[in-house]
Amino acid sequence: MSANIPFNKPFIAGRELYYIAQAVTFGNLAGDGAFTQRCCRLLEQRFRIPQVLLTPSCTAALEMAAMLCDLGPGDEVILPTYTFVSTANAVVRLGARPVFVDSRPDTLNIDDALIEEAITPRTKAIIVVHYAGVGCEMDRILTIARQYGLKVIEDAAQGVNAFYNGQALGSLGDLGTYSFHETKNFSCGEGGALCINDPTLLERAEIIRDKGTNRRQFFRGLVDKYTWVEVGSSYVPSEITSAFLCGQLEQMDEITERRRQIYHFYRLHLKHLEAEGLLRLPRIPEDCESNYHLFFLLLPDTTTRDALMAHLKSQGILAVFHYIPLHASPMGLKFRDRDGALPVAEDLASRLLRLPLFHDLTEAQQWRIVESISQFLRRAATPASEPVELAFAR
Ligand SMILES: *Cc1c(COP(=O)(O)O)cnc(C)c1O
Secondary structure (H helix, E strand, O other), X not given: OOOOEOOOOOOOOOOHXXXXXXXXXXXXXXXXXXXXXXXXXXXXXXXXXXXXXXXXXXXXXXXXXXHXXXXXXXXXXXXXXXXXXXXXXXXXXXXXXXXEEOEOOOOOOEOHHHHHHHOOOOEEEEEEEOHHHOOOOHHHHHHHHHHHOOEEEEEOOOOOOOEEOOXXXXXXXXXXXXXXXXXXXXXXXXXXXXXXXXXXHHHHHHHXXXXXXXXXXXXXXXXXXXXXXXXXOEOOOOHHHHHHHHHHHOOHHHHHHHHHHHHXXXXXXXXXXXXXXXOEOOOOOOOEEOOOOOOEEEOOOHHHHHHHHHHHHHOOEOOEOOOOOHHHOHHHHOXXXXXXXXXXXXXXXXXXXXXXXXXXXXXXXXXXXXXXXXHHHHHHOOOOOOOOOOOOOO
């Protein structure tokens, strides 16, 4: 029996450990030292973002973004139901209400055609989530936001080094957030960043991030003492974390290229199963450049998905489903006063399966995965089984 294939595995891409040793010898392990600065400048230059601040997580960056939009009781925020809990928590913890919107069937991103009807006089912001590193319909979403005077936050946790019409995800809204969690493309274990595209928000962002003090301004000599000026928290990561991240960010192209190869291997060797109607593969729209964050399959139904997942597990391969749509979660139900199911997200979530995709996944392992899938689906296929919905309307 061959060794197990995990769903994800951390890796060293370059100088991560060397940089950690350097950070220790520099003698500054708290936040905002040389490595934190290096990471920020690298992200700003590469993605044309006016200002990037590293945070301990994308969750923390989303909390900061929500505070910068002055959300509070009585406010509503439009966001996709098909997302990670942090997107909604950022809104709810300030007393505002999340308004969940259904997904597009092609990318699983928020359905931009349903945003306008979700707007009320209480709506203050839209949070978009670029699922799998594939951009939302930002032209349309930004137009709607401008028309109604709404702030736009991009939860680009999965979208680092991915582009929409040539522009980096995270650089398009008023604010953007990145994740450097172990499961994301570029990682330092736990980490994140806030992208500040509206320069008028920078000063407050620095204050919120530094425990509600104006310490940043004090260091720059702009004020003569530093003190408590508003509600803040500790949203500064350690230099050890930033040093590790720096090693990964410097290898961004190599890491992305490796993921691209893995993604295309799956596509190439599974497309005959799609042609036979046994599954559906992900697609990347023309105006999007992906970072190949994840590779998923859509199976014909939940039973087949669960059986395939169990089959792969019996072969030592860890494939996993993804989000339970938030509107249907115990917490999400509390915010639903408008009726109606969100059928696309519910349906897709129940049939989706993610395959292992990490830097050190070998071709031999990938062969094992595609052969196990093929073998299972061919055997399971009966004339009575429903054909997969293949339409990709866009
Ligand atoms: C991973 C992820 C997050 C949370 O990121 P952390 O860095 O773990 O806080 C938030 N939103 C989305 C869409 C994610 O995929």
